[in-house]
Amino acid sequence: MVDELDLKILELLQSDGRLSFTEVAKRLKVNESTIRKRVLNLQEKRVIKRFSAIIDSSKIGLNTVAIVGIDVEPSMLLKSAQKLCEIQEIKYVALSAGDHMIMTKIWAKDGKELSRLISERIGKVEGVKRTCPSIIIEEIKD
Numbered sequence: 001m002v003d004e005l006d007l008k009i010l011e012l013l014q015s016d017g018r019l020s021f022t023e024v025a026k027r028l029k030v031n032e033s034t035i036r037k038r039v040l041n042l043q044e045k046r047v048i049k050r051f052s053a054i055i056d057s058s059k060i061g062l063n064t065v066a067i068v069g070i071d072v073e074p075s076m077l078l079k080s081a082q083k084l085c086e087i088q089e090i091k092y093v094a095l096s097a098g099d100h101m102i103m104t105k106i107w108a109k110d111g112k113e114l115s116r117l118i119s120e121r122i123g124k125v126e127g128v129k130r131t132c133p134s135i136i137i138e139e140i141k142d
Contacts, residue, residue: 002047005030009038010047017051054142062107064114065139068122069100069132076127077101083125089117100132111135 002010005028012024021039025032042048057065072080077095081102084093092105104122108114118131 002042005034006038006042006047009035010042013039013048013051057107062109064108064110065136066106066108066114066133067136068104068106068118068134069096069098070102070104070122070128071130071132072101072127073129074101080125080127084122087117087121090122106133 008028009024012019012027019027021035022032024039025035028035039048057063070080070084081093081095084090084102084104089108090104090106092103094103095101096103106114106117108117114133114135118133122128122131
């Protein structure tokens with residue numbers, strides 16, 4: 001379980017994953033060794049899954065971002081989801097109990113590339129029955 005100090009550490013690291021143990025300790029007014037042990041423990045427990053960079057897709061030429069709901073044959077749900085994870089342009093894959101069985105986030109150069117990706121790659125994944133793309137016009141919070 002996590003305690004209040006762990007939650008404060010997590011909050012700081014979520015806002016800036018590059019903060020040093022020393023800086024986190026300074027901000028929370030605790031020993032650096034305490035922070036180091038806590039962070040390593042949070043990693044071992046998989047509370048912290050990984051540290052990663054949040055990329056502005058438009059700065060690398062990927063100007064179209066879409067959330068795509070995907071419906072599949074129920075018996076193929078897990079297999080189809082795993083195959084979707086192999087497509088590089090798909091940045092996020094989740095199983096859903098909502099309107100669609102699988103939700104994905106896709107980065108593409110433009111609408112034409114997105115259409116091609118949906119029809120030629122996603123649509124051909126075994127089990128996929130329907131795709132419902134929604135193009136993101138502006139991300140407010142990430």
